[in-house]
Amino acid sequence: MDASGSQQQQQQQQQLDDDWDDFSDSELLDISTELQSIDSQQALVDKTDGKQSMVGFDSPCESSTSMHDCTKESSGHQTGDVRGLKRKSLHEDSLNPMQRFSKRHLSVTLLCDQSWCEMKTVYNILKPHVKRKEMQCAEVQMGIDIHLSRELEIQDVIHVDIRTREDAEALKLLNMLNMIPLLETGKCVREFPVFGVQEGVFIMGVIDELMYNQKGELVLNELKTRKQHSMPSSAQDKVNCFQVALYKLLFDGLVRGEVKKDHILDHLKLRSHQVLGAGVQAHAKKIGYHVATFEDAVDAFLLTMTCCDLPCIDLLQLEYYHQGSKGSIGIRVVPFDEAQLRVDLKGYLEYWTGQREPKGVDIEDAWKCRSCLYEQTCDWVKNRLQISNQKAAGVN
Numbered sequence: 272m273d274a275s276g277s278q279q280q281q282q283q284q285q286q287l288d289d290d291w292d293d294f295s296d297s298e299l300l301d302i303s304t305e306l307q308s309i310d311s312q313q314a315l316v317d318k319t320d321g322k323q324s325m326v327g328f329d330s331p332c333e334s335s336t337s338m339h340d341c342t343k344e345s346s347g348h349q350t351g352d353v354r355g356l357k358r359k360s361l362h363e364d365s366l367n368p369m370q371r372f373s374k375r376h377l378s379v380t381l382l383c384d385q386s387w388c389e390m391k392t393v394y395n396i397l398k399p400h401v402k403r404k405e406m407q408c409a410e411v412q413m414g415i416d417i418h419l420s421r422e423l424e425i426q427d428v429i430h431v432d433i434r435t436r437e438d439a440e441a442l443k444l445l446n447m448l449n450m451i452p453l454l455e456t457g458k459c460v461r462e463f464p465v466f467g468v469q470e471g472v473f474i475m476g477v478i479d480e481l482m483y484n485q486k487g488e489l490v491l492n493e494l495k496t497r498k499q500h501s502m503p504s505s506a507q508d509k510v511n512c513f514q515v516a517l518y519k520l521l522f523d524g525l526v527r528g529e530v531k532k533d534h535i536l537d538h539l540k541l542r543s544h545q546v547l548g549a550g551v552q553a554h555a556k557k558i559g560y561h562v563a564t565f566e567d568a569v570d571a572f573l574l575t576m577t578c579c580d581l582p583c584i585d586l587l588q589l590e591y592y593h594q595g596s597k598g599s600i601g602i603r604v605v606p607f608d609e610a611q612l613r614v615d616l617k618g619y620l621e622y623w624t625g626q627r628e629p630k631g632v633d634i635e636d637a638w639k640c641r642s643c644l645y646e647q648t649c650d651w652v653k654n655r656l657q658i659s660n661q662k663a664a665g666v667n
């Protein structure tokens with residue numbers, strides 16, 4: 272092999288090593304919530320006659336009565352219920368993916384996954400146990416531990432009893448209300464939630480860290496823990512840059528007052544008059560807010576956001592940290608190209624709003640498939656092979 276061949280092989284190996292190599296606990300917690308939501312939806316689907324199948328195309332592992340029993344699935348031993356499920360093409364299904372997967376919102380994490388490979392994101396939703404397994408690996412757990420200990424360096428954990436979805440969302444708003452004055456007085460805050468509506472879709476995320484630098488700029492810092500003691504490949508870097516840019520878009524929308532009460536209530540299907548639990552009300556009182564209903568919490572939040580002195584984010588940076596040596600690898604300052612971000616985002620959301628079918632990686636990114644758990648069963652790969660076989664047969 273010549274030098275360029277060997278260099279290419281090294282680059283490809285680094286790219287393969289990079290799949291799921293950068294971890295952020297807030298993202299992973301988001302995934303856990305999503306997996307739970309899919310699990311509960313699956314339970315709902317299992318109780319029906321299967322007419323509303325979650326499967327929009329030939330998945331590698333069809334929807335079954337037990338999404339967690341991979342042995343049965345891989346051995347082809349499927350239940351009668353599975354055989355009864357009709358495979359539907361996306362064209363025949365009147366529901367768009369948001370509706371089909373019962374999603375009220377999308378997380379930044381999910382959109383980052385989608386920017387790596389859209390097809391894989393959809394397979395992950397259809398097979399939550401595969402994603403769960405991926406999250407249980409030692410590197411992911413170590414990433415979560417590092418993030419958690421960082422968060423605990425500056426924030427205490429307070430246990431608040433929540434009983435409804437409105438309680439949970441109100442608590443998130445109260446946490447933000449608690450962090451805003453800290454940030455305004457120059458303190459560093461971690462795990463700051465952000466949300467907003469883009470292209471008609473509600474998007475939520477959690478910013479790792481916000482603080483002012485010595486120049487007085489508001490800096491967003493995203494910690495990425497890595498197994499490898501090296502900066503990420505360009506493919507992984509692209510995903511990470513997209514992530515922080517999207518956080519900025521959402522944060523800036525919040526401080527500019529672009530998020531309205533109806534966005535929160537309508538998209539998330541929350542009850543405005545729901546009385547908040549005693550624990551949530553007591554916690555609100557402790558931090559200086561008197562709220563009785565969910566609407567009170569939303570009003571207090573939106574009023575504070577419009578009156579506070581927070582500016583838009585000035586600087587985006589990615590901080591890479593080596594898991595093994597527990598030392599810094601480097602910091603990457605990320606340029607913010609809003610026009611490009613909006614183009615990319617629009618393209619991703621077109622799938623979720625049913626304007627097109629899901630797609631796999633472009634041919635130049637086919638190396639991603641080599642480390643993908645769905646490689647053997649992926650329709651995108653099968654189609655690609657079929658086309659290249661047909662071309663080869665045509666040539667012969």
Ligand code: SF4
Pocket residue numbers: 388389390391392394631632639640643644645646647649650651652
């Ligand atoms: S095999 Fe390739 S195209 Fe298919 S889901 Fe995996 S990465 Fe995407």
